[in-house]
Amino acid sequence: MTDNTHNGSLISIGELSRRTGIPVRTIRFYCDEAILASRRTSGGHRMFDPTTAIDQLLQVRRLRALGLGLGPIVDILAGTVPLAQAVTAERSTLDTELAALTWRRAALLAIEHAPPAERATRVQLLATVQDRHRTHDSVVTFWRRMLTPLPPDIFDGFIEMNVPDPDPHHIVAYAELATLITDPALRVVMSRQLWRSDRTRIRHKQALLTGVARACESAAHLLRTNQRPRPGPELDQFVDAHASARGERDTPRFRRQLLTGATDSDHRIHRYWSLTSEVTGTITVGTALHWLYNALTQSVHPDDIPLVTNPFPCPNWDAAQPVSDR
Structure with a gap:
């Protein structure tokens, strides 16, 4: 939107970049993705409310550092999803990824520690x-x-x-x-x-x-x-x-x-x-x-049929049995 009357209270994209340490190209991307609101001058330059824009950019940067995607971040900034809910969802996703990685690592270790002759089979x-x-x-x-x-x-x-x-x-x-x-x-x-x-x-x-x-x-x-x-x-x-x-x-x-x-x-x-x-x-x-x-x-057949040795690892109730299954 264009604003020719209140530009004195707004800051340019370059100034916003200097104050937040976020590159201009990244700010442009956030604007294009409707993550960050801006106003246009009559010459087409983007202008920003310093308080709102700086707070939003810093929040985006912090949430991105925690691994949240842009979708959840947009919802948080818009107030449609509470921060705690978004963080819980991200943590749940991370738990799933960690479990998969742990499982994969276990498989690799099991192969690594197998005797050489058994590795191909494993x-x-x-x-x-x-x-x-x-x-x-x-x-x-x-x-x-x-x-x-x-x-x-x-x-x-x-x-x-x-x-x-x-x-x-x-x-x-x-x-x-x-x-x-x-x-x-x-x-x-x-x-x-x-x-x-x-x-x-x-x-x-x-x-x-x-x-x-x-x-x-x-x-x-x-x-x-x-x-x-x-x-x-x-x-x-x-x-x-x-x-x-x-x-x-x-x-x-x-x-x-x-x-x-x-x-x-x-x-x-x-x-x-x-x-x-x-x-x-x-x-x-x-x-x-x-x-x-x-x-x-x-x-x-208490006298004719022997007990079958317990094949399972616990408990060892048949440890003393002389007769085993054949």
């Missing part, structure tokens, strides 16, 4: 998890397909406890876990471990999963105190969940049926839950199911 492995969020979503999807009948709150609780969202120290284990879930055979054996039969024979799938989840919670309490697998209320709860879901009763015959074709000793299941325990540092559902499986074998 490069191939770690390349699969560089998009950390997509990898995590893949693991969630793996379980969502298997646990579809679960209510959202129970499923979310399972995800929180049993689906790793690891720190960089566990990037190699996490990469191997992410590779494991791409094997269709893992889903088959894991599903068999969970459902214990053809799913079409189960009348109440949600009730079964809910009951098994409760039984695993009970078993986890014993695992925390390193108690060896044994028949008891935890196992009864587990068997009752399966029996009720099929419209049957808990009998010796039914318990034998639960062991028919059991996949609990499958090396892929063991490896998956070992990696999960390594990353999460918690007692997983897999650990609890393994404990319940060994308790079930005792309740059916």
Whole structure:
């Protein structure tokens, strides 16, 4: 806009540059981007209100030094976005960038510290998890397909406890876990471990999963105190969940049926839950199911079926067992 009457109270772009230390070309850019208001003389020269323009330019320079983009700065100067909100958004963006850089650095260190003969393989492995969020979503999807009948709150609780969202120290284990879930055979054996039969024979799938989840919670309490697998209320709860879901009763015959074709000793299941325990540092559902499986074998064949050695890293309830799974 043109002002021929009040130019005496305004300053030129050169004077504004001298007072703020900001180059003339930068001030012109801010004017063109509507970040800074100016007036035009009849000759077309830009003029500025010294108080307003200096304050705005200094604010822009400070915010730019903190890394804020011009868009948020315009909103702050216009009063449409509070300063605190803009700063919080910028900090959140920075957190995301730092997490990505930390993850990338961990991958590079893992390759650097690998034995020379293993580096090429490790490069191939770690390349699969560089998009950390997509990898995590893949693991969630793996379980969502298997646990579809679960209510959202129970499923979310399972995800929180049993689906790793690891720190960089566990990037190699996490990469191997992410590779494991791409094997269709893992889903088959894991599903068999969970459902214990053809799913079409189960009348109440949600009730079964809910009951098994409760039984695993009970078993986890014993695992925390390193108690060896044994028949008891935890196992009864587990068997009752399966029996009720099929419209049957808990009998010796039914318990034998639960062991028919059991996949609990499958090396892929063991490896998956070992990696999960390594990353999460918690007692997983897999650990609890393994404990319940060994308790079930005792309740059916206490003298004929040996305990299967605990394949998971915590807790070591089977440290003294002489018999291992083959």
